[in-house]
Amino acid sequence: MTLSVRTIGDLSVSAVGLGCMPQSFTEMVDERERAVATIHRALDLGITLLDTANIYAPTWDTVGHNELLVAEALRSYSGPADRSGVVVTTKGGITRSVGEEWGRDSSAQGLRAACEASLAALGVEAITLYQHHRHDPTLTYREQMITLASLQQDGLVERIGLSNVTAPELLLALELLGGPQSGGVVSVQNEWSPRYRRDSDVLDLCTQLGIAFLPWSPLGGSTQAHDIGSRYAEFASVGGEVGATAQETILAWLLATSPVMIPIPGATRPQTVDSIVRALAVELTDEQVARLNATEPEMDSMYPDDEPRSVLG
Numbered sequence: 029m030t031l032s033v034r035t036i037g038d039l040s041v042s043a044v045g046l047g048c049m050p051q052s053f054t055e056m057v058d059e060r061e062r063a064v065a066t067i068h069r070a071l072d073l074g075i076t077l078l079d080t081a082n083i084y085a086p087t088w089d090t091v092g093h094n095e096l097l098v099a100e101a102l103r104s105y106s107g108p109a110d111r112s113g114v115v116v117t118t119k120g121g122i123t124r125s126v127g128e129e130w131g132r133d134s135s136a137q138g139l140r141a142a143c144e145a146s147l148a149a150l151g152v153e154a155i156t157l158y159q160h161h162r163h164d165p166t167l168t169y170r171e172q173m174i175t176l177a178s179l180q181q182d183g184l185v186e187r188i189g190l191s192n193v194t195a196p197e198l199l200l201a202l203e204l205l206g207g208p209q210s211g212g213v214v215s216v217q218n219e220w221s222p223r224y225r226r227d228s229d230v231l232d233l234c235t236q237l238g239i240a241f242l243p244w245s246p247l248g249g250s251t252q253a254h255d256i257g258s259r260y261a262e263f264a265s266v267g268g269e270v271g272a273t274a275q276e277t278i279l280a281w282l283l284a285t286s287p288v289m290i291p292i293p294g295a296t297r298p299q300t301v302d303s304i305v306r307a308l309a310v311e312l313t314d315e316q317v318a319r320l321n322a323t324e325p326e327m328d329s330m331y332p333d334d335e336p337r338s339v340l341g
């Protein structure tokens with residue numbers, strides 16, 4: 029099946045991707061077959077973008093869990109889709125260590141080690157799109173971008189994306205690495221959903237410069253996604269008008285927000301993927317989009333402790 033496509037730099041991918049993070053949470057650990065079936069369903073239906081990260085794992089000592097799962101799902105896929113067109117994006121820069129301590133390491137040595145581990149877990153020679161996950165407060169953003177550039181220069185990563193980035197950070201990164209036309213920064217992955225829309229300056233920059241914007245937790249995250257229609261009733265109401273669920277309406281609204289938007293909803297069940305793909309056929313009028321834009325976000329990030337962000341340097 030061919031779905032509508034959007035671009036990430038020189039890559040063409042399905043207009044929605046699959047966020048694989050929830051498949052590596054604790055409750056899913058014993059559900060490996062279901063996780064693999066979910067990814068296979070995404071491939072069957074024409075999804076060609078799978079988002080993962082080294083730290084998506086049930087415990088600190090299983091870092092790489094989700095990357096291994098994605099690699100396994102791709103290897104074991106025998107359906108009709110062409111696996112070679114599937115883009116796997118991963119991330120580095122956050123650490124997990126003994127005692128479930130979370131930290132950051134974007135030092136030259138630390139980020140390179142994380143990247144090499146991701147290469148091994150994914151079983152590839154170069155990562156198609158490597159996203160800097162979050163800034164390391166012990167370093168300037170400039171230093172972290174220089175390290176990222178060195179991974180690209182040395183051939184470990186083909187393309188660079190940034191995650192949880194501010195507008196000043198993005199501008200600095202563009203100055204140092206270039207933008208999508210010159211093989212520099214091709215994507216941004218920031219939180220964006222009915223509940224969180226704080227980084228509109230970042231989204232505006234991405235739209236202006238043709239940088240793909242992958243909104244993370246587009247349905248408010250696993251804890252809110254299932255009842256998001258009751259929290260944000262206008263999405264359920266517009267959904268009723270167009271014959272879609274609130275979740276499908278949210279994905280359609282995101283796609284209508286900017287041509288650079290590529291939502292990456294998480295899913296742990298094949299039926300969820302069916303609904304995600306149905307969202308691509310939902311057409312909203314300008315008036316409906318305006319009503320949805322006018323809804324009030326809560327604004328608090330899902331991870332408020334991760335703010336504020338870096339020193340540019």
Ligand SMILES: NC(=O)c1ccc[n+]([C@@H]2O[C@H](COP(=O)([O-])OP(=O)(O)OC[C@H]3O[C@@H](n4cnc5c(N)ncnc54)[C@H](OP(=O)(O)O)[C@@H]3O)[C@@H](O)[C@H]2O)c1
Nearest residue numbers: 047049244245246247248249253275293294296297300303
């Ligand atoms: N860069 C970052 O810092 C960062 C942070 C968080 C997440 N992410 C990325 O963003 C992706 C998405 O975020 P997320 O997984 O936290 O949150 P999400 O996509 O907002 O919510 C995921 C939940 O939504 C449900 N869902 C998805 N589509 C649905 C539909 N059409 N109808 C009904 N339910 C639906 C899924 O249900 P089922 O489980 O029942 O299938 C899943 O539990 C992650 O997988 C990860 O790749 C990145």
